[in-house]
Amino acid sequence: MRKLSEQQQAATSASPLAKPAAHESASRQVAGSARYVDDMPVPADTCYGAVGQSRCAAGRIRNIDLAAVRAAPGVIDVITAEDVPGHVDIAPVFDGDPVLAQHNIKFFGQPVFAVLAHTVEQARYAATLGNIEVEPTPALLSIAAARDLAAKVRPSHQMQQGDYAAVYAEAPIKLEGQLKVGGQEHMYLEGQISLALPEEDGRMMIYTSSQHPSEVQKLVAEVLGVGLHKVTVDMRRMGGGFGGKETQAAQWACLAALLAQRNGCAVKFRLARSQDMQVTGKRHPFENSYAVGIADSGKILATHVTVSGDCGHSADLSDAIVDRAMFHVDNGYYLGASRVTGHRFQTHYVSHTAYRGFGGPQGMIMAEAMMDNIARATGQDPLTVRKRNLYGPDTGDTTPYGMQVEDNLLPEIIARLEDSADYWARRKTITAFNQTSPIIKKGLALTPVKFGISFTAKYLNQAGALVHIYTDGTVQVNHGGTEMGQGLHTKIAQIAAHEFGIGLDQIEVTATRTDKVPNTSPTAASSGTDLNGKAVQNACQIIRQRLIDFYATSLQLQATDAQFSQGQVSLAEHSIGFTELVQQAYLARVSLSSTGFYKTPKIYYDRASASGRPFFYFAYGAAVSEVTLDILTGEHKTTRVDILHDVGTSINPAIDTGQIEGAFIQGMGWLTTEELRWGDDGRLTSNNMATYKIPAIGDTPAIFNVDLLHRPNAQDSIYHSKAVGEPPFMLGISVWCALKDALSSLSGYTQDPQLDTPATPERVLKAVLAAQDAGL
Structure with a gap:
């Protein structure tokens, strides 16, 4: 018999669960030794690809002359859509995304052919030599143009609760508004x-x-x-x-x-960075509007919100993204008798796609726009209006799509935050400051977040895992989630270590591979840990039970639940080292490997009736942001932020805090500095870091307080934790509301300024001038 491997020293510390364990590859990332695709050693025969692109936004392809491309130095092969042996259309859900343009050009810069050469430089140079003859056709380059022609990538959808028209007609106060919401470039570090x-x-x-x-x-x-x-x-x-x-x-x-x-x-x-930005989709720009009927107190009686997404040339994921925007136009507020309409317009831009929040931010900002407008119209502080309209016994607890808001934590979160951030004293101080400061104005806003967690496509709410225990007591874990810096693998390792009662150094989470865990869902919708963590837990518990059954049999005891802790397995008064038990089980031919599976319970959505429970639970949070604004230039700065965010029972508080901080800054960037610009010909002009501004370290608030609300999730999520990837992104809306608050001070807080996003200094200055004109 072969000799077993030496036992690994099992950890003697307590479970790593709910501890601020370091990101599993943080040290390698800081040192530059973490391996990405471009760092991988490649075979000696490796060649390099590039694409030739269209030079117009819309048209019919008449001819593609690639003679010069083929004759270029180092070129090995050139292909068009006609050379594809299988499917040309690689759309994820609905048709419309050819791997290379076929017959028609759909956006400026669309890949038309691909070239293979010996070096990257040769391939990219050759790709510029193609002669693509196109008969131009009219290009739709705005939502307005698409609306005029009823050009949609998918049909519109509507959800309704109560008799909106009748209640709105009787409302004492009626308010209307509209908002253009800009898109956003992903700007991932690795292209x-x-x-x-x-x-x-x-x-x-x-x-x-x-x-x-x-x-x-x-x-x-x-x-x-x-x-x-x-x-x-x-x-x-x-x-x-x-x-x-x-x-x-x-x-x-x-x-x-x-x-x-x-x-x-x-x-x-x-892809080179500028080309990457040209040929990949962004966060959807939206053009939204609302009509809201309210009581004299500011309580909402009836609401109609229309969201219109610029989807680009194809559907991609736009149907679900606009749905998600519709699901979140209420944010944390009861909208009364409500009607929500969502349009999916087709334009001749790159097909817009998923982005953190997946349409939720573009819908949620409308709820906050309504709160600000109500506050100015009724002469109340916006926070008072927000609190008055929260879901609850005095308003209602059913969303426009018929889901009951259970375990609503917003009243508690807001109350705690307004106290810890000293909201009311600061409001008084800022109001006084604005009355005496002619040039610099300050703004303050507290805004909440209620974000639904689950894929809205029910079948995606499933996950698999594969867990092996080796005879030295170490464990290898594979799951269907992907690591993109958010710490998913770290949390998965903590889960496996906790289940087996061993240390993190005995757990290895391996690369996501389709030959280990098949048919996986994307790592998206904030569900990475929820889904894959449960699947890994399931696999671990299957192996645990085998070990318990074996150990009980060897002791001639009835199998009961054993304790796995600090490297030991305890059953009744007996105890054995984890690795020793593993080795004994191996010799007794007990399987030390298992798959795991999980599917999210309770969720459903009936599209025909526009009702259901599309989310397993809601994650909550709130942020207070303070800004300063120079009314001569429109320049502004976020000076202080206080956040309280709901994480359930946090698996890793350090990672959760980092996610909240990063999400907030990214959300702030979406609403203030990140401006997508296209030319009149449909060409993206903000295609590099010089023309597209993401927040820098200097944009970080000097005072940035982040606290976690540790409250076990009422639903049976993994260890009753809550997702934290997307919800805090929308806390950045508080910065936009604070800017509007500063602008509103120019009218003595009687006018609600129009401020489309992103609120660049240019847009803010226009809003200043408009406010001053209104004051005259």
């Missing part, structure tokens, strides 16, 4: 990249920076015309994703695989 390695018997190995390896596997297989079992996708880590790599990473993997299959060599596709 889109894929490496394809052809293997024997028609197999293909793909390394890709993708949030959805299973979808990459499926689309590569379909493009190549082979079965999914012939394609394996490996994803160790991404350098950021934010939704931009949920669907739109697949195209580059497909092109790399096509060229690899045709030429029998490894192929790497890596």
Whole structure:
């Protein structure tokens, strides 16, 4: 018999659960040794791909002359859509996303052909030499233009509660408003990249920076015309994703695989930053409006909100994204008799896609816009209006889509935050300051967040896992989630370590691979830990029970629940080291490996009746933001932020705090500095870091207080924790409301200023001038 491996020293410390464990690859990332796709050693025969792009936004392709491309130095192969052996359309849900343009041009910069060369430089140079003859057709470059022609990527949808029209007609006060909400570039640090390695018997190995390896596997297989079992996708880590790599990473993997299959060599596709920004979708820009009927007290009686998403040229994920915007137009407020309408307009821009919050932010901002307008119209502080309209016994607890708001934590969160942030004293001080300061104005706002957690597509709410215990007592875990810097693998390791009562140093979470855990969902919708953590727990508990049964049998005891803690397994008065038990179980032929599975309970949504329970639970939070504003230039600064955010029973408070801080800053950037600009021809002009401004370290508030509300989730989530990826993004809305508060001071807080987003200094200055004109 072979000798067993030496036992690993089991940890003697308590469970790592609910501890601020360091991110599993933080030290490697700081040192520059964390391996991303572009860092991987490649075979000697590796060649490089690039794409040739359209030079107009809309038209019919008449001819593609690639003679100069083929003759360029180092070129090995050139392909168009006609060379694809399988599916050309790689759309994730609804048709409309060709891997290379076929017949028609749909947006400026659309990839039309792909070239393979010996070096990156040769491929990119050759890709500029193609002659693409296009007969131009009229381009739709605004929501207004699309609305005029009823151009939609998907049908409109509506949800309703009560008799809106009748109640609105009787409301004492009626208010209306509209808001243009800008999009947002993902600006992940690692751009889109894929490496394809052809293997024997028609197999293909793909390394890709993708949030959805299973979808990459499926689309590569379909493009190549082979079965999914012939394609394996490996994803160790991404350098950021934010939704931009949920669907739109697949195209580059497909092109790399096509060229690899045709030429029998490894192929790497890596987009330059400016090209990445041109050819990948953004957060959807929206144009929204509302009509709200209120009582004299400011209580909402009836509401109609219309959200209109600019989806770009194809559906991509827009149907679900606009749905999510509709689900969140209420934020934390009861809208009374309500009607919510969502439109999905088609334009000749790159197809917009998932982004942190997935449409929720574009809907939620309308709730806060209504609160501000009500406050100015009734002469009350916006916080008073917000508190008066929260879901609760004095208003109502049912959303416009018929879901009951259970375990509402917003009243408690707001009460605690207004006290800890000293809201009312600061409000008094700021009001006095604005009365005497002619140039610099200050603004203050407290805004809440109620965000639903689950994929709105029910079938995506499932996850699998694979757990192995080796004979030295170490554990290897694989799951369907992907690591993009958010700490998912760290939390998964903590879960496995807790279940087996061992230390984190005995747990290895391996790269996400489609040949280990199949048919996985994307890592999105804040569900990475919820879904995959439960699946890993399930696998661990199956193995635990086998070990308990074996140990009980060996002791001639009745199998009862044993304790796994500090490297020991205890049953009744007996105890044994974890690794020793593992080795004994192996010798007794007990399986030390298991798959795990989880599906989210309770959720459903009936689209026909526009009602249901699309979310397993809600995550809550609130932020107080203070800004200063120079009315001569429109320049502004966020000077202080206080946040209290609901995390349930946190698995890792340090990671959760980091997620909240980062999400807030990203949300603030969306609403203040990050401006997408297109030319009249549909060309993206904000296509680099010089023309597109994300928040820098200097934009971070000097005072930035983040506290966690530790309250076990009422639902049976993993250890009763709550998702924390997306909800805090919308805390950034408090900055926009604070800017409006500063602007409103110019009218003595009687006017609600119009401030479309992003609230750049130019837009703020226009709002200042408008407020001053109104004051005259």
